[in-house]
Amino acid sequence: MHGSVGQPGVNKHAALKAAATALFDALDKADPDEKLVRTAVYTYDQKMVWHSPPAWGTLDSRKTMQKIVDDSYGTTNANEPLKEATNAIKRNAAGNDKESKEHQKKENETVNRYIVFMTDGEMTGTDGRWSAKVDSDVRKKCDAAKEADIHIYTVALKAPTNGKTLLNYCATSTKDYFEAETMDKLVQAFETIAQDAAKEKTRLTN
Secondary structure: OOOOOOOOOOOHHHHHHHHHHHHHHHHHHHOOOOOOEEEEEEEEOOOEEEEEEEEEEOHHHHHHHOOOOOOOOOOOOOHHHHHHHHHHHOOOOOOOOHHHHHHHHOOOOOOOEEEEEEEOOOOEOOOOOEOHHHHHHHHHHHHHHHHOOEEEEEEEEOOOHHHHHHHHHHOOOHHHEEEEOOHHHHHHHHHHHHHHHHHHHOOEEO
8 A cells, every 4th residue: 555645535544554453353353362363464655665474363463554654655566565475375386385384283274365455546657657567567466376376355445447447357356356435444345354254264364
């Protein structure tokens, strides 16, 4: 998510923090003993800004979300965080990747892997203008995540048309794409994602 506090209608950083808190609360409720859920956070503008690698529970992710502040870049490029998130949780053929090994320690036989990809803008170059190349590269990162059997939810927070089109493409299915024009709608979207991912005691990462 790139810096855009102060635009009419929604304080986007406050909305994101509220929504993330709702998602983490729902995950903690589904897994109070921290035996199933591992979470990570990757924030970005033109490059990755803050991140916390996958860890049990939501504490590390909550701390990282609170670091988000407005910035003056006004640019958005999700390539680096998407690549890092995918590499952090994708399963390898041998089944000895870090996430698999962590879950094996807690006897979790089935591990589903998720990315929640959100933006309030369109993919841009360093000049702040929409970039077809950056957009295309992000789509390739989404393709790579899906090919790695990672389920992608996407959320557009007051995003322009190019941003919405990209997120529609990146979502695993149409029901995994959400639009939010208000803080309440954003919180609702994140709660729905958490409940969907956690249903039937699903094992989660990211």
